[in-house]
Amino acid sequence: MKHITIVLLFLASFSVHSQSMNKKPNVIDQEKIIVYGSDSCHYCIDTKAYLKEKNIAFIYFDIDLHKAKETEMIEKLTKANISLSSLNLPVIDNKGDIFLNTGNFEEFLKVLYTKTK
Numbered sequence: 001m002k003h004i005t006i007v008l009l010f011l012a013s014f015s016v017h018s019q020s021m022n023k024k025p026n027v028i029d030q031e032k033i034i035v036y037g038s039d040s041c042h043y044c045i046d047t048k049a050y051l052k053e054k055n056i057a058f059i060y061f062d063i064d065l066h067k068a069k070e071t072e073m074i075e076k077l078t079k080a081n082i083s084l085s086s087l088n089l090p091v092i093d094n095k096g097d098i099f100l101n102t103g104n105f106e107e108f109l110k111v112l113y114t115k116t117k
Contacts, residue, residue, distance in 0.1 A: 033058040033116060036073040037090035040064065043101050043108075044090045050109055056116050063089075 033051070037044030039062050051058045063070035073091050077084060080098040091100045094115050101108040 034093040035060045035090050036063050036069060036093070038062055038064045041089045043105055046105070047090045047109070047112070050112070054113065
């Protein structure tokens with residue numbers, strides 16, 4: 001009887017897990033801001049802190065650790081006609097609106113806040 005209970009619990013948990021795996025991809029990405037950055041970039045660290053301080057929900061991808069996300073970021077920049085020749089981090093995807101830090105970090109934070117409200 002114990003073995004049957006264990007098997008049933010395993011099957012139930014597998015069913016729940018497989019249902020969660022069948023959700024549409026990028027559903028979370030559409031609900032939250034995506035921040036592409038690097039943990040070695042002080043602007044990226046400051047951007048994450050700023051978003052947390054303002055209680056703005058976001059997903060962060062360290063492109064040094066997740067090369068697939070780096071490729072995804074580059075594809076989004078290319079599609080948005082943003083030059084890769086002078087790429088600065090972080091790169092923000094706010095529900096399809098792609099923008100990045102262009103050098104004036106304070107101005108970047110103002111734009112970030114404006115576009116997220």
